[in-house]
Amino acid sequence: MTVTVSVVGASGYTGGEMLRLLCNHPGVAIGQTMSRTYAGQPIRRVHPHLRGSDLPAFVEPEALTNADLLVLAQPHGVAQREIERYAQLAPRIIDLSADFRLRSPEDYERWYGEAHAAPDWLPRFVYGLPETQRAAIRETGHVSGVGCNATATILALLPLMQHDLLVPERPIVAEIKTGSSEGGAKANAGSHHPARSGAVRSYAPVGHRHTAEVQQALGIADVHLSLTAIEMVRGALATAHAFARPGTTEKDLWQAYRASYKEEPFVRIVRTKRGNYRRPEPKILAGSNFADVSFDLDAESGRVVAVCAIDNLMKGAAGSAVQCLNLMCGFKETTALEFGGLHPI
Helix, strand or coil, rough: CCEEEEECCCHHHHHHHHHHHHHHCCECCCCCCEECCCCCCCHHHHHHHHCHHHHHHHECCHCCCCCCCEECCCCCCHHHHHHHHHHHCCEEEEECCCCCCCCHHHHHHHHHHHCCCCHHHHHHCCEHHHHHHHHHHHHCCECCCCHHHHHHHHHHHHHHHCCEEECCCCCEEHHHHHHHECCCCCCCCCCCCHHHCCCCCEECCCCHHHHHHHHHCCCCCCCEEEEEECCCCEEEEEEEEEECCCCCHHHHHHHHHHHHCCCCCEEEECCCCCCCCCCCCCHHHHHCCCEEEEEECCCCEEEEEEEEEEECCCHHHHHHHHHHHHHHHHCCCCCCCCCCCCCCC
């Protein structure tokens, strides 16, 4: 079976990652690549690493035709205003923006500061994190993207929540360190290299929008995110602080993480006593769809430190989207996602 996939907004970082992955997918034929800015130009003009690939030139929005599946890799706010048109072009849609991640129009308005343009579509989309929504993703035609910071935080904390190991009355605080690619392909004053280089900048100490995804996915309200930009291009590292129930031991944590992730093809527990890479590190995940998780327990205070490292453009965006595509279309879940990362880099 071959599925024709068109990528809308293919000139951005996540669009480029989708094309890189789909070029090597044996069950996918890339239909069209749409870009308002680069219509008519070859893919290599924007994505030089794809030079030599047999990809069609970018087309303008009006030239989009039918496909088996549309991947929407546009800025936030665009898909919700065009969703009716996109739904006429393809029976299956994966939207990488934040437009359809939240189930509630009220939550969307609270976190994004404006009313949703297509609130009736929110319950039609399944949140695109296979580790929490695999069965639903298989059955749906519409999948939302995932926030990279939310993904790292959810995967760090998920075993603790699934096995009821935390004190519910205590808040959870996750500090996420992010790379510059999270800001997108268009530079701004904060992502401009002379301003960014050497910086360790707290840019969203409270109120980050991905908090809503974590609350929704884990079913808890008292979880809080704080974001820090560091000098890294790809990657996100979530360090979550929570408090375990009295009597919880390190063995309990091992059992919880192993039980939650033993069948997950892209989640690895990284916790060793020797070597340079004793805990998860985003650098060695560049280009891969893996999420490396770990944990530590302060037995005296009961504080659990849960950690997850990802490549924000992969497991935090395009990689999870291809994982969802595989589930939606009946392919093996790991297809086109087997790359393990690079070291050294």
